[in-house]
Amino acid sequence: MNQSEAWPFAIETIKQANHILILTGAGISASSGIPTFRDRGGLWNEFTPARFATWPGLLISLVLTPKKVVQFLIGVLEPIAQAKPNAAHNAIHKLEDVKKVTIVTQNIDRLHQRAGSTNVVELHGTLFEVIDIQSGQVSTLSAGELQNIVQGLHKLASQNYVLPKLLHTIQPLFSISLKGIRIPNVILFGQPLNTALYEAACIAASECDCMFVVGTSGTVFPAANLKHIAKQAGARVFEINPTHIIELNSTQTSTTIHLTGLAEQILPELVEKATQNKR
Ligand code: NAD
Secondary structure, eight states: OHHHHHHHHHHHHHOOOOOEEEEOOOOGGGGGTTTOSSSSOOOOSSSHHHSSSHHHHHHHHHHOOOOOOHHHHHHHHHHHHOOOOOOHHHHHHTTTTEEEEEEEOSSHHHSSHTTTOEEEEEEEEEEEEETTTTTOOEOOOOOOHHHHHHHHHHHHHHOSHHHHHHHHTTTTOOOOEEEEEEEEEOOTTTTTOHHHHHHHHEEEEESSSSSEESSSOSSTTTGGGGHHHHHTTTEEEEEEEOOOOSSSSSSOOOEEEEESSSHHHHHHHHHHHHHHHTT
């Protein structure tokens, strides 16, 4: 289906839909100033996931190359601490006025909630929460607290023997003491997802009649399975991405319909056209 056919088809599908599932990835937050990790210049080009996005790798890096961990943490925390929702997050929130919408996000930036969305499944957790791994108790962290950590990290960037100061600086986010171990409530590579959250995402995928996959390379599983669940249940699946994502496992189900371009441009126009006269 070419773009001139895909647009009216997507608008009509939204109008008819009873339940819309929107799966979002790093690309939806790119125009809020949070770089994606895999695109050119992304974090994974400089920091290998094995050493910086797994707990064993991170702990080894902390001991062997703490200054590199300082650079990595600045790279992850600073854009997220400063970001604001963009036109794509706001358009999804607008759609909730007229349709039942479930958002399943792989992002850890809380921007959907900051745009006003409430029905959000954070499949990979969020940087705005800290979890005590013994008790499972979760506490929240504000953008201001994240910004304070980033300021402290910038001071360390030019210093030597940073490990003790680094541990002190990131204490609100990561601490090991007699009281317990507190870590950011995010899923790193190799960690299982929260079962209840993944189940909620699978139920939404099997119940929706229309799904939009926005700004994700589809390389992180099991999130990437959700569109296959939706297709098998009969939903129409659309992809919003400037890059055409190659489909794996698409032989047995209907193909994905591509809306090629940036989420912050496509979503506001799509929602506006699909909800005219509805609000
Ligand atoms: P990814 O980096 O693998 O892929 C990003 C995708 O977004 C690419 O396909 C790219 O073509 C597309 N894209 C870039 N700019 C876009 C735009 N303006 N509009 C629409 N699409 C755009 O991201 P992923 O698939 O989400 O996987 C990365 C993992 O890293 C996720 O699990 C996520 O938890 C984490 N991550 C989160 C954030 C965040 O919270 N904002 C940022 C980076 C990475």
